[in-house]
Amino acid sequence: MSDNSKACFYALATALLxxxxxxxxxxxxxxxDPWQLVFWSVATATLLLTIMVIIQGKAGLIFSQFKQSPGLFLVLGLLNPFLYHIVLFGAYDRLPAQQAQALNYSWPVALTLLAAPLLGxxxxxxxxxxxxxxxxxxxxxxxxGAFQNLDFSSPTGVLLxxxxxxxxxxxxxxxxxxxxxxxxxxxxxxxxxxxxxxxATALxxxxxxxSVKGLAAAAYVGLIEMGFAYILWLKALKLADNTAMISNISYLSPFLSLIFIANILGESIYPATYAGLMMIIVAVLAQQHLSAAAKSRTQTS
Incomplete structure (x- = not known):
């Protein structure tokens, strides 16, 4: 199996997870509750990542990398896993899963908007x-779909x-x-x-x-969303000749997610969810194409 084939396999596995x-x-x-889910899932992911780093013989890098940018790591740790996940879980706690996951896929748009003032x-x-x-x-x-009435299912959930x-x-x-x-x-x-x-959890x-079911679910979130999916995605990007192709595979995920949401959670998927999700993904892909084209022009000029 070629490296590109392996990259596609890892990317598909990541999208499925x-x-x-x-x-x-x-x-x-x-x-x-969201606080408990953050604690138990992050604790599980931290244990998994520690084991992975030790197995790879990279434990000595933990202190040396931290020492290079301690302030930066403290800020990053505050943003993720803490703030990002508590806000995200708060959104899922208030919204149907189909809405929360679709809204979450608009983050590359937020990245585009923030990159202008922060990265120039x-x-x-x-x-x-x-x-x-x-x-x-x-x-x-x-x-x-009733946007003319601005009838939000949960304004707080949408804001989160x-x-x-x-x-x-x-x-x-x-x-x-x-x-x-x-x-x-x-x-x-x-x-x-x-x-x-x-x-924060103690406070x-x-x-x-x-419950045992709650602990198992939190462990699954920690192992999959915060652990194995990230590691598989890194492998895919490392092996791929064309990272754009790998990135496009990831957009299978929200549509596959709707299948699980409908069949396991029993949510009726609104037509507006499909329409809005398609608009978000088309916009993100178009933005990626524009960024790649701009980068190519910069390199050739």
Whole structure:
């Protein structure tokens, strides 16, 4: 099997894992509150990442990478896993899974908007139109198609879902300033985020009691969403000659996710969800094409 074939396999496996996450979030939140889910899932992911780093013989890199940028890692740990996941789980706690997961896929648009002031990138008219198309899709999903009435199923849930995209975009913008092994770096972020999570969970909720089903669901979220999916995605990107092709495979995930949501959670999928999700993904793909074209022109000039 060629490297490109392996990359496609890893990307498809990642998309399949990602597609189960929205359903897993809702199941977990039926047994845990968002604070408990953040704590137990992040604790599980931190344990997994620690084992992976030790197996790979990279444990010595943990302190050396942290020492290079301690302040940056403290900020990254605050953003992810702490703020991003507590806000995201809060959104899933208030919204149907189909809405929360579709809104979450607008994060590349948030990244485009934030990159302009924070990274000094020019926001072209074409990019702005892509952003408007994506957020028109967001509006359709939020209102279940009744956008003329602005009838949101949960305004707080929508606000949290969109806030999570901004936090995730900020995390990736700050992450571009970090060098070193990516898995070790993610582990350091989780270690730096854990004190925030422990303190917030103790203050606003509690670690116990939780059911076995709740603990199992949280462990699944930690192992899959925060652990194995990330590692498989890194493998796909490392092996692929064409990262754009691999990135496009990831957009199978939200549509596969709707199948799990409908059949496991029993949600009736609104036509507006499909329409809005298509608008978001078309806008994101168009934005990626524009960015690649701009980068190519810069390199040839």
């Amino acid at each position: 990602w597609s189960t996450i929205a359903t897993a979030f809702k199941i977990a939140l039926s047994h845990l 990138r020019k926001l072209s008219m074409s990019s702005l139109l892509c952003c408007l198309l994506a957020y028109a899709g967001v509006l359709i999903i939020c209102t279940r 879902a969109l806030s999570s995209t901004l936090i995730w975009a900020l995390y990736w913008i700050f992450n571009t300033r970090r060098a070193g092994d990516p898995v070790v770096g993610l582990l350091i972020c989780f270690i730096c985020g854990l004190p925030w999570i422990i303190g 606003f909720s509690g670690f116990w009691p939780i």
